[in-house]
Structure formats: C-alpha cells, structure tokens
Amino acid sequence: xxxxxxxxxxxxxxxxxxxxxxxxxxxxxxxxxxxxxxxxxxxxxxxxxxxxxxxxxxxxxxxxxxxxxxxxxxxxxxxxxxxxxxxxxxxxxxxxxxxxxxxxxxxxxxxxxxxxxxxxxxxxxxxxxxxxxxxxxxxxxxxxxxxxxxxxxxxxxxxxxxxxxxxxxxxxxxxxxxxxxxxxxxxxxxxxxxxxxxxxxxxxxxxxxxxxxxxxxxxxxxxxxxxxxxxxxxxxxxxxxxxxxxxxxxxxxxx
Amino acid sequence: xxxxxxxxxxxxxxxxxxxxxxxxxxxxxxxxxxxxxxxxxxxxxxxxxxxxxxxxxxxxxxxxxxxxxxxxxxxxxxxxxxxxxxxxxxxxxxxxxxxxxxxxxxxxxxxxxxxxxxxxxxxxxxxxxxxxxxxxxxxxxxxxxxxxxxxxxxxxxxxxxxxxxxxxxxxxxxxxxxxxxxxxxxxxxxxxxxxxxxxxxxxxxxxxxxxxxxxxxxxxxxxxxxxxxxxxxxxxxxxxxxxxxxxxxxxxxxxxxxxxxxxxxxxxxxxxxxxxxxxxxxxxxxxxxxxxxxxxxxxxxxxxxxxxxxxxxxxxxxxxx
Numbered sequence: 216x217x218x219x220x221x222x223x224x225x226x227x228x229x230x231x232x233x234x235x236x237x238x239x240x241x242x243x244x245x246x247x248x249x250x251x252x253x254x255x256x257x258x259x260x261x262x263x264x265x266x267x268x269x270x271x272x273x274x275x276x277x278x279x280x281x282x283x284x285x286x287x288x289x290x291x292x293x294x295x296x297x298x299x300x301x302x303x304x305x306x307x308x309x310x311x312x313x314x315x316x317x318x319x320x321x322x323x324x325x326x327x328x329x330x331x332x333x334x335x336x337x338x339x340x341x342x343x344x345x346x347x348x349x350x351x352x353x354x355x356x357x358x359x360x361x362x363x364x365x366x367x368x369x370x371x372x373x374x375x376x377x378x379x380x381x382x383x384x385x386x387x388x389x390x391x392x393x394x395x396x397x398x399x400x401x402x403x404x405x406x407x408x409x410x411x412x413x414x415x416x417x418x419x420x421x422x423x424x425x426x427x428x429x430x431x432x433x434x435x436x437x438x439x440x441x442x443x444x445x446x447x448x449x450x451x452x453x454x455x456x457x458x459x460x461x462x463x464x465x466x467x468x469x470x
Numbered sequence: 471x472x473x474x475x476x477x478x479x480x481x482x483x484x485x486x487x488x489x490x491x492x493x494x495x496x497x498x499x500x501x502x503x504x505x506x507x508x509x510x511x512x513x514x515x516x517x518x519x520x521x522x523x524x525x526x527x528x529x530x531x532x533x534x535x536x537x538x539x540x541x542x543x544x545x546x547x548x549x550x551x552x553x554x555x556x557x558x559x560x561x562x563x564x565x566x567x568x569x570x571x572x573x574x575x576x577x578x579x580x581x582x583x584x585x586x587x588x589x590x591x592x593x594x595x596x597x598x599x600x601x602x603x604x605x606x607x608x609x610x611x612x613x614x615x616x617x618x619x620x621x622x623x624x625x626x627x628x629x630x631x632x633x634x635x636x637x638x639x640x641x642x643x644x645x646x647x648x649x650x651x652x653x654x655x656x657x658x659x660x661x662x663x664x665x666x667x668x669x670x671x672x673x674x675x676x677x678x679x680x681x682x683x684x685x686x687x688x689x690x691x692x693x694x695x696x697x698x699x700x701x702x703x704x705x706x707x708x709x710x711x712x713x714x715x716x717x718x719x720x721x722x723x724x725x726x727x728x729x730x731x732x733x734x735x736x737x738x739x740x741x742x743x744x745x746x747x748x749x750x751x752x753x754x755x756x757x758x759x760x761x762x763x764x765x766x767x768x769x770x771x772x773x774x775x776x777x778x779x780x781x782x783x784x785x786x787x788x789x790x791x
Contacts, residue, residue, distance in 0.1 A: 311694065
C-alpha cells in the first residue's frame with residue numbers, strides 16, 4: 216500500500232508549460248531511473264512528487280500524486296507529513312553547515328518534532344545504511360563540513376533515511392561525486408530498496424543500468440514541454456527500446 | 471647542476487600607469503578616513519587633557535558636575551559617571567527592544583512577505599533611518615511619551631518588586647525607559663538592513679533540505695536562516711549600539727538629565743553623555759568647555775571600542791559557522 220502513483224502531471228513556470236501529462240507508477244520496493252537530456256523536465260517532475268515544486272515562485276501544477284492511494288496535493292493534506300514520507304536527496308550535497316555529523320542525521324526528527332527514543336541507535340543505523348558509518352563513527356561530533364563532498368552526500372542520504380521515508384527521491388545524487396563515492400551511493404540504493412521506493416534522476420546511463428529496475432525516458436522537443444517518451448523495464452529500455460528517440464539517446468547519439 | 475643550487479626567481483611586475491594612478495587615489499581615500507579619525511581624537515585630547523590631569527579616573531567614576539570658573543579647574547568638579555552609566559543603560563535597553571523587532575522584520579521582508587510587498591516595504595524601513603533625529607525626539611515627546619507613561623505605571627505596578635522597576639519618586643515622564651524606546655525605533659532600521667542582507671543570502675539548497683525533511687517553515691528558518699545570519703545580526707546590533715550610544719538630540723528631548731547615578735529605569739532621571747554636552751555647551755565656562763571636550767573624547771573612545779568589538783565578534787562568529 217505504499218505505491219507511489221503520478222497521474223497526469225503537468226507543471227508550469229509562470230505561463231510556460233514545462234511538463235505535460237506524465238503518468239508513472241512506482242511500485243513499492245522498486246528503483247526507477249528517470250533519464251533524458253538537460254531541460255527535459257525530469258527534475259521538475261521529481262520535485263512535483265514531494266511538493267518541492269511549489270517553492271519556485273510562479274510555479275503551478277496540475278495532476279495527482281497518490282501515495283498509498285491518497286493525493287498528496289489534496290486540500291488539507293499536511294505538506295510537512297508528505298515530505299516526511301517522501302524524502303529527497305539533492306544534486307549538490309547540502310548538510311546543515313552549523314551542525315555536527317550526528318546533529319545532521321538527527322535533523323529530520325528534530326525539525327519535524329518527532330520523538331526519538333534511542334538517538335544513538337538511529338544515528339548508527341542511518342549512517343550504516345548510507346555506507347558512511349565506518350568512516351565517521353569516531354568523529355560524530357565534528358562539523359559536517361569537515362567531510363569530503365562524497366561523504367557529505369552520503370550524510371545527506373543518512374539524514375533522509377533517519378525519518379524512515381516510504382519513498383526516496385534522488386535528484387542526480389552522484390553528479391558532483393567521485394567514482395568511489397558514486398559506487399557507495401549505488402550500494403546504498405541496493406541495500407534500502409526493499410524498504411524504500413527509490414526514484415532517481417540521473418545523467419549517467421551506466422548508473423541507470425546498474426541500479427534501476429525500471430527506467431523512464433523524458434524528452435522535451437525544441438519549443439515543446441517535456442514529456443515522458445518511454446517507460447519500461449530497465450533491461451528492455453537499454454537493449455530493445457520501442458521508441459526511436461529512446462534508442463538514439465541511450466546509445467549516445469544525442470543529449 | 472644539482473637541484474639544491476636552484477634559487478627561486480624574483481618575479482617582478484610593473485603596473486601600468488593607469489593602475490598606479492588608481493592605486494594612488496584609493497590609497498589616499500583610505501588614509502584620509504584614518505587621518506580624520508586621528509585628528510578628531512588629537513583635537514579632543516589637546517582641548518581636554520587638563521581635565522584628565524586634574525581629575526584622573528574620577529572624571530569617569532564621579533557623578534558630580536559642578537562648574538566653577540573662578541580661579542582654576544580644580545575649584546570646580548567635573549565627573550560624567552552618571553551620564554556614562556545612563557548612556558549605557560538606555561543604549562542596552564534600546565538594543566533589547568530593537569533586536570527582536572529587527573530580526574522579525576528582516577525575516578518577514580526576506581522570507582515571509584509576498585513578493586510584491588518586499589521592495590516597497592524595504593524602502594520604507596530604510597527611510598526610517600533617514601528621518602532626522604530631532605523629529606524622532608518630537609514624536610517621542612508628544613506621541614510616545616504620553617502612552618509610555620501608562621506602560622511605565624503598569625510595569626511598576628506589577629513588577630515594582632524588582633529593584634530596577636521600582637520608582638522612589640513617582641514621576642514617570644522623561645525616563646530612561648522612554649528614551650530607550652525612542653532609541654530603539656531609531657536603530658531598528660540599521661539592524662534590519664544588515665539582518666535582511668544576511669538572511670537573504672541564506673543558501674536556498676539548505677532551506678530546501680530542511681523542507682524536504684518535513685520541516686515547517688519556522689523550523690527551517692530556525693535550522694538554516696537564523697544560524698546563517700547570526701554573525702551579521704550581531705554585527706548589525708553592535709552598529710545599532712554605536713548609534714544609540716552617540717545619539718544626542720532625540721534623547722535630550724525625552725530624557726531628564728540628572729547628575730546622579732539612577733538605576734530605576736522607569737523614573738524621570740537618567741543620563742546621556744552626548745545629550746549632556748548639548749545641554750551644557752551653550753552657557754559653559756572655559757573650564758567647563760574643557761570638561762565637555764573630555765566627555766566627548768570618552769564617548770568617542772566608547773563608540774570606537776564598540777565598533778572594534780563588533781568587528782571582532784563578527785570575525786569570530788563567522789569563523790565558527
């Protein structure tokens with residue numbers, strides 16, 4: 216009952232339609248990769264799923280996002296509760312600079328005023344899941360900014376996991392990371408995917424192939440809004456795409 | 471040739487004439503302000519050193535101001551203790567009133583107000599800083615004071631058991647409390663301007679990170695925006711304190727200057743070094759003028775100290791962040 220369903224998603228910035236009629240289902244416990252060239256609306260799409268889209272001034276939206284059957288855009292829906300269930304990891308690592316490593320992991324429960332009985336266990340478990348525990352276990356009280364970029368990103372993943380989300384949205388989480396850190400993030404995705412539905416935006420086709428079960432290909436033709444061109448099992452998208460444009464993109468002929 | 475024999479080359483650059491001219495202009499500009507500052511300090515000291523040699527530390531610690539121009543300086547007595555204490559009391563109270571208002575205002579202007587409202591409202595707040603202080607004085611006297619007297623009575627009635635809120639002589643007008651309210655209104659725009667600047671620079675991605683964790687707007691402000699702006703707000707507060715310490719006319723109009731130290735902030739008796747100088751200058755004797763110069767020098771050094779402290783605090787705080 217924790218499936219995430221996007222129905223007829225449209226998004227505008229001001230009067231400009233940037234995303235048109237996207238329909239996707241994310242079954243619980245699966246990893247879905249969103250691929251496509253820059254400006255195709257995949258980041259905009261992922262930000263509509265946890266209602267981050269509306270922070271952009273002039274941003275508008277149409278459609279439905281159903282989590283366990285409930286529309287997260289429904290009137291009276293508590294948006295902070297929505298974001299607790301649908302977590303997000305951003306492109307640029309963004310740990311809170313004024314907090315220590317430990318405080319960063321605990322930031323979610325603290326900000327959302329959730330009582331944590333055993334903070335030490337939660338910190339250890341979350342950092343374990345993010346593959347960071349061994350590197351930081353002896354310096355949990357150091358400032359988060361003392362970590363390297365790759366470590367900071369894994370800290371952000373640990374921070375997102377600490378509130379026990381049902382869905383984790385990852386918006387190009389590895390684009391600023393070195394290959395070793397990228398590998399660790401991919402291992403993390405493998406570890407958590409049985410409990411958490413993962414939606415990942417990526418520019419890296421090999422990464423999409425390695426981590427995802429399903430892949431959706433987005434494309435914005437010149438002067439047109441972004442649309443979803445093709446969706447299917449990752450194997451099929453990469454080996455035997457139905458759409459000619461998908462084939463040209465995944466074989467590196469454009470984008 | 472072995473590597474050890476290699477010496478670093480001397481690298482020279484010869485700036486173009488236009489660079490040299492520009493460098494000369496900005497250097498001159500920078501030095502001018504230092505020279506002016508030094509000249510003011512020297513002028514004050516030359517005009518007033520007799521006061522310091524005659525009274526020493528008593529000039530600062532004594533509350534007694536009794537001019538006498540008969541024979542020599544020491545026949546009178548000059549001490550600014552009460553004025554100095556009064557200045558500090560009203561200024562610190564003004565900061566206590568102004569800082570929360572300024573923080574709230576800055577947060578509103580940068581993160582809460584609708585977009586169309588931000589620019590005009592910011593302009594209005596900035597304009598508050600441009601109102602002449604004598605106008606604040608008039609407003610304080612005729613508008614604020616009649617109301618503030620009632621607030622004073624209320625505070626005194628319910629909190630009078632706390633020593634500073636007790637009033638030995640029940641006169642409530644022209645008190646340090648009222649003066650500090652006027653000062654607070656005057657320094658709110660300064661603190662707001664700086665707080666607004668630093669709050670606006672709070673990184674978007676950190677704010678989004680907070681939201682993405684299910685935080686409310688206020689929690690995001692507390693987790694990201696307020697810590698980000700802390701150093702700037704402290705610096706702005708110190709600037710406001712500097713302005714409050716030196717404020718003259720507005721305080722003069724709403725404060726009853728009394729030459730004995732008074733900690734009863736609701737009572738009609740207070741002190742202000744700057745206002746005292748204005749008050750006495752017109753009919754001062756030659757020795758008394760020297761005393762006023764000395765008072766000016768003390769005030770000058772005090773504000774200088776506060777500004778240095780502000781700079782230091784900002785550096786330390788931004789290093790910690």
